[in-house]
Amino acid sequence: MELEAKILEVIRGPKLAALATVKEESGKVLPAVRYIVTMGFEDFSLMTATRKSSGKVRDIKKNPNISLTIWSGKDLIPEDLTKPYVVIKGKAELIDDQETKNRFWNPYLENHFNGINDPEYGLMKFVPNSIEYYHGKTVNVWIK
Structure with missing residues (x-):
């Protein structure tokens, strides 16, 4: 299976992800x-x-650079712990259309x-510059 197809298997559909943004607070820059x-x-978005x-x-309004990590497993059981995950680096944009x-x-x-x-309802779109695909001891990188 090609790298693109493997990445799509991990990100397609609703997934729980860890989003990292850059937070500027009291003169400090923190993740x-x-x-x-x-x-x-x-399209990997x-x-x-x-x-x-x-x-x-x-955070995004000040600095749109993000990192997302998505794991394809569902449970913390031995057979799921070996499932692949991706680390996405890219930019976020706010959508209000x-x-x-x-x-x-x-x-x-x-x-x-x-x-x-609801006036508070908005969307955030993530556009990757690179995606690291991890599975076992293997790491493959997709670059836009």
Whole structure:
């Protein structure tokens, strides 16, 4: 299987991911990491819903460079611990286009927003510059 297909197997569909942004606070530059749910697409871009007032949005507005880590396993059981994962380095952009938000909306988001027209409902798109694919002792790198 080609590297691109292997990467798509890891990122496609809703996935739990660790998002790292650059946080500038009190004159210090620190990494800020939080869990998000992403949706991966054929062009390797990913999207997530976000509150427009969130810390990650503030971080992205100041510095759009991000890193995402997505593991393809589901449970902490021996057979899943050997499943591949990817580390994505790229840029984030904020999306507030209503048509795109309508297409992305799903019932799960009702737990976080007061409907599709909630003024806090926004999207964040991640566009990779490189993707590291880890499986066992092997590391392969895709570069845009």
